[in-house]
Amino acid sequence: MSTTTGQRADRPTGAVSTPPQPPGRRGRALPLPARNLLAAAAALALVTALLMVTGDLTALRLAAVGYTFLALAGLQLLVGGSGQVSLGHGAFMMIGAYSMALLVLHLPMLPLATNLLIVIAVSVIAGIAVGAATARLHGPYLAGATLILAVGLPGIAHRYHDLFGGSNGLNVRMAGAPPFLDGIVSTSQWQALVVWFTALLGLALLATVSAGRLGRRMRAIRDDETAAAMAGIPVGRTKVVAFVIASAAGGLAGGLQAYVLGTVTPSSFSLVLSLTLIAALVLGGIAGLWGALWAAFAVVYLEIWASELAETLNLGSDVQNNLPLVLFGVVLILVLRFWPLGVQGALQTLRARVRRS
Amino acid sequence: MTHFINLTLNGLATGAAYAALALSLVIIYQATRLVNFAQPAFALLSVYAALAVTQLTGSYWIGFAAALATGLTVGAAAERLVVRPIARVSPLNGIIVTLGMLLVVQGVVGMVWGNEQHGFGYAFSYVGRFSPADAFAVGAVAAVAVLLFLLYRFTPFGLRMRAAAHHPEAARLSGVRVGLMLTAGWAIASAIGALAGMLAGPPFLSPNVFDTVFVFGITAAVIGGLDNPFGSILGGMLIGLGGSYVSGYLGSELATLSALVIVVVVLSVRPDGILARPTARKV
Numbered sequence: 001m002s003t004t005t006g007q008r009a010d011r012p013t014g015a016v017s018t019p020p021q022p023p024g025r026r027g028r029a030l031p032l033p034a035r036n037l038l039a040a041a042a043a044l045a046l047v048t049a050l051l052m053v054t055g056d057l058t059a060l061r062l063a064a065v066g067y068t069f070l071a072l073a074g075l076q077l078l079v080g081g082s083g084q085v086s087l088g089h090g091a092f093m094m095i096g097a098y099s100m101a102l103l104v105l106h107l108p109m110l111p112l113a114t115n116l117l118i119v120i121a122v123s124v125i126a127g128i129a130v131g132a133a134t135a136r137l138h139g140p141y142l143a144g145a146t147l148i149l150a151v152g153l154p155g156i157a158h159r160y161h162d163l164f165g166g167s168n169g170l171n172v173r174m175a176g177a178p179p180f181l182d183g184i185v186s187t188s189q190w191q192a193l194v195v196w197f198t199a200l201l202g203l204a205l206l207a208t209v210s211a212g213r214l215g216r217r218m219r220a221i222r223d224d225e226t227a228a229a230m231a232g233i234p235v236g237r238t239k240v241v242a243f244v245i246a247s248a249a250g251g252l253a254g255g256l257q258a259y260v261l262g263t264v265t266p267s268s269f270s271l272v273l274s275l276t277l278i279a280a281l282v283l284g285g286i287a288g289l290w291g292a293l294w295a296a297f298a299v300v301y302l303e304i305w306a307s308e309l310a311e312t313l314n315l316g317s318d319v320q321n322n323l324p325l326v327l328f329g330v331v332l333i334l335v336l337r338f339w340p341l342g343v344q345g346a347l348q349t350l351r352a353r354v355r356r357s
Numbered sequence: 358m359t360h361f362i363n364l365t366l367n368g369l370a371t372g373a374a375y376a377a378l379a380l381s382l383v384i385i386y387q388a389t390r391l392v393n394f395a396q397p398a399f400a401l402l403s404v405y406a407a408l409a410v411t412q413l414t415g416s417y418w419i420g421f422a423a424a425l426a427t428g429l430t431v432g433a434a435a436e437r438l439v440v441r442p443i444a445r446v447s448p449l450n451g452i453i454v455t456l457g458m459l460l461v462v463q464g465v466v467g468m469v470w471g472n473e474q475h476g477f478g479y480a481f482s483y484v485g486r487f488s489p490a491d492a493f494a495v496g497a498v499a500a501v502a503v504l505l506f507l508l509y510r511f512t513p514f515g516l517r518m519r520a521a522a523h524h525p526e527a528a529r530l531s532g533v534r535v536g537l538m539l540t541a542g543w544a545i546a547s548a549i550g551a552l553a554g555m556l557a558g559p560p561f562l563s564p565n566v567f568d569t570v571f572v573f574g575i576t577a578a579v580i581g582g583l584d585n586p587f588g589s590i591l592g593g594m595l596i597g598l599g600g601s602y603v604s605g606y607l608g609s610e611l612a613t614l615s616a617l618v619i620v621v622v623v624l625s626v627r628p629d630g631i632l633a634r635p636t637a638r639k640v
Contacts, residue, residue, distance in 0.1 A: 144579035152613035322467035329460030
């Protein structure tokens with residue numbers, strides 16, 4: 001039993017950790033955390049270069065891709081790693097976003113880094129609470145419980161109107177680029193850089209965790225819970241830890257979103273967000289971080305393309321408003337029909353075919 | 358005390374719609390081990406079809422029949438054409454593809470009928486405490502439950518459906534057309550979903566009208582136990598009553614949170630729902 005889980009556990013690890021180089025050749029000399037950090041630094045350099053050659057609008061979109069990527073990476077660890085299907089990931093983003101906004105409003109003297117750390121701490125606490133309450137649930141029961149969490153949580157913002165601002169939400173002013181960078185980077189570009197720096201740091205951590213002992217335990221639980229328990233893996237604790245990590249990633253992503261947009265409203269953390277996140281993750285590929293990256297691009301860009309398409313075709317407003325929804329759904333169904341392992345799965349198949357020929 | 362009785366009756370009437378939707382989810386779950394997230398979208402399409410037919414013919418009941426017929430067709434087509442080839446790969450892909458159908462159908466309904474609200478009538482008068490419309494809701498769901506029980510328990514068709522759900526391999530060897538039974542399950546479930554839509558839709562229809570109904574419906578199915586149709590009726594009534602009391606005494610914004618509390622409490626005592634039978638674990 002343990003050998004099969006071992007084999008299964010090894011396969012995603014290669015895809016998760018670092019850039020698309022076959023594991024076991026270059027870079028083996030360095031320990032895994034260092035390799036992940038190097039990959040993150042390289043990615044950050046790439047993003048910086050991309051930001052320098054593009055305008056403000058692209059910077060904002062790239063920032064959106066950045067925090068969505070982080071949220072999806074946490075969800076990937078939870079769903080793809082430990083096999084717990086959560087339909088309420090948007091709830092953790094909401095907790096992070098509101099914590100961020102409240103911190104900026106009420107404790108304006110704190111620096112951004114401290115705020116982000118506090119946001120992570122709050123999300124961890126929320127993750128422990130939810131994870132402990134749902135640790136005994138499995139499959140559709142967990143999905144149902146997290147779904148109702150995503151739907152119910154915005155109700156609190158409406159209920160405690162004075163603290164959370166009701167349906168108008170909270171508006172905050174975020175500090176822009178530091179003075180010595182004036183004229184070199186614009187505010188949006190600086191924000192995108194901050195988002196990607198934080199997100200990539202988080203992603204390097206997630207990749208390390210996923211490749212280590214904890215990730216192996218999670219995958220063992222995903223493949224066969226009973227067998228994992230009999231092999232001495234603390235099932236309940238590992239599941240809660242997976243939930244906490246995912247919640248921290250989601251909360252941090254929400255905090256970054258609040259930082260970029262400068263506004264948080266309950267309606268932006270609707271059920272649609274949570275469902276879009278999990279759907280996009282399966283679309284991108286549930287097996288690793290690369291899938292989460294494609295998913296983040298899909299979440300941000302499919303909607304933009306659909307609105308642009310509707311505008312250029314000059315369709316009626318009813319069609320225009322609904323086209324993003326329909327396009328996302330159609331792409332989702334087609335990808336699952338023809339590439340069951342998502343975009344990343346299709347790419348891997350393609351690469352294997354190219355190498356063989 | 359009158360307030361309490363009012364809230365109870367109100368909760369039973371809204372609970373009936375949740376119970377119907379939960380029932381449709383449970384039937385599909387029993388047949389294909391999937392939670393069908395597209396159910397509210399199918400119900401939406403059915404109710405809009407009923408709206409169109411009612412406007413055309415002037416008769417509510419022809420529209421009602423059109424809704425059920427639409428539900429039957431859409432459910433069967435979805436299972437046969439979209440879900441079956443995809444759900445084979447993994448259960449998660451099956452769930453996600455129903456999400457995809459939800460987005461597509463909801464969007465298409467918005468494209469055709471617009472995102473604004475349409476007025477849509479009740480079957481009976483809705484005035485007063487436990488109005489005829491409320492009575493119809495409770496009665497219809499009770500009738501559906503009895504009919505389903507009779508179908509599953511006493512007809513050869515029901516026996517084949519149960520066989521296909523519980524032991525597909527053995528059923529196939531005994532000559533049951535398993536695929537056909539799954540399609541039939543989806544069709545029946547979607548017709549019941551359409552009924553839930555007809556009960557929960559009025560007085561106004563818009564593409565998002567069933568979002569909350571669906572969330573309460575899935576909650577009802579989960580706390581009742583996804584393997585037990587009667588659990589879903591019980592769960593629907595429980596959620597309906599809970600929501601009604603909380604809205605009446607504390608405030609309507611907390612109604613969804615009350616459902617969350619019910620879910621956590623019920624599932625922490627019985628992780629597989631109230632009426633689930635304990636299953637043996639294979640090691």
